[in-house]
Amino acid sequence: MSGENNFYTEGNKNDFFDFLEMKTEKLVTAVYMITNFFSDKEPIKWKLRDVCLSMLSDASVLKDRTQAEQANLFMAMLSSVGETISLLEISHLSGFISEMNYTVLKREYLMMSEHISQREELKKTLNRVSLPEAFFEDQEYRELSDAVGKSRADLNRNTRSSRQFSPKERMQNGSPHLISPHTRRGISEIKDSMQTSAIGQNDFLNRNGHKDISTQKENDKNIGRVEKVKNKRCKVMLDMLKDKSDLTIKDITAKITDCSEKTIQRELVALVQKGVIKKTGERRWSRYSLN
Numbered sequence: 001m002s003g004e005n006n007f008y009t010e011g012n013k014n015d016f017f018d019f020l021e022m023k024t025e026k027l028v029t030a031v032y033m034i035t036n037f038f039s040d041k042e043p044i045k046w047k048l049r050d051v052c053l054s055m056l057s058d059a060s061v062l063k064d065r066t067q068a069e070q071a072n073l074f075m076a077m078l079s080s081v082g083e084t085i086s087l088l089e090i091s092h093l094s095g096f097i098s099e100m101n102y103t104v105l106k107r108e109y110l111m112m113s114e115h116i117s118q119r120e121e122l123k124k125t126l127n128r129v130s131l132p133e134a135f136f137e138d139q140e141y142r143e144l145s146d147a148v149g150k151s152r153a154d155l156n157r158n159t160r161s162s163r164q165f166s167p168k169e170r171m172q173n174g175s176p177h178l179i180s181p182h183t184r185r186g187i188s189e190i191k192d193s194m195q196t197s198a199i200g201q202n203d204f205l206n207r208n209g210h211k212d213i214s215t216q217k218e219n220d221k222n223i224g225r226v227e228k229v230k231n232k233r234c235k236v237m238l239d240m241l242k243d244k245s246d247l248t249i250k251d252i253t254a255k256i257t258d259c260s261e262k263t264i265q266r267e268l269v270a271l272v273q274k275g276v277i278k279k280t281g282e283r284r285w286s287r288y289s290l291n
Contacts, residue, residue, distance in 0.1 A: 017063040024059040028052040055080035081113045245289040
């Protein structure tokens with residue numbers, strides 16, 4: 001532990017980039033030594049080493065890069081430090097690393113992170129864009145907001161003014177002239193609109209009523225025609241049953257060809273229910289005779 005502190009103190013006397021590279025090498029070596037005791041099948045062993053090697057790679061090229069590139073490398077190293085500390089904590093909680101080793105490594109990584117965060121290269125890059133207060137101002141939006149605010153104020157003022165005297169109170173006071181010409185014109189337009197709407201509604205009802213009556217008459221005519229056809233078919237079926245009993249549906253459909261077999265069957269059932277004819281047998285063996 002004393003060797004680590006001596007190294008850190010001595011490193012501060014050297015160029016910062018050389019110091020950071022040497023410090024990173026030291027920490028990577030320590031992580032490799034500790035993870036030697038991990039099983040090769042343990043994924044966290046290889047993850048820790050990969051993160052540490054990535055951080056060492058960034059530290060080794062710092063001195064040859066521009067200020068902007070150095071700032072990006074510093075950000076990457078800070079990210080690697082945070083990930084390494086998290087992995088070390090997981091390893092400690094899982095019993096792979098002792099309390100002492102975890103505490104020492106975490107402290108050294110945090111100290112290195114603090115020194116990186118204080119670098120001017122990083123601060124300048126992070127703060128090189130300064131947004132003025134007027135950056136988010138929108139002239140068109142401000143004008144629209146002012147217009148909306150003025151309209152609301154006018155509306156509130158007019159509302160308060162109209163509440164002073166209701167139309168009824170003005171008429172009772174004998175002061176119909178207190179109603180402005182604009183208000184009277186609006187009331188008149190509303191009345192005209194209501195009257196026009198009422199007339200249109202009555203016309204619509206009348207047209208619908210006429211349409212309904214004509215439709216009903218047409219339906220009555222259609223029903224009458226259907227009933228005549230049905231009655232004609234029933235008469236034919238009854239005449240056939242008078243001439244011969246025990247007729248099947250096939251016998252009847254051979255004579256009546258203006259409708260389907262299902263229609264004839266329904267009409268036969270209706271005659272059975274009325275008691276005009278009787279039925280014997282079921283389904284295709286059904287036979288019909290007069291009662």
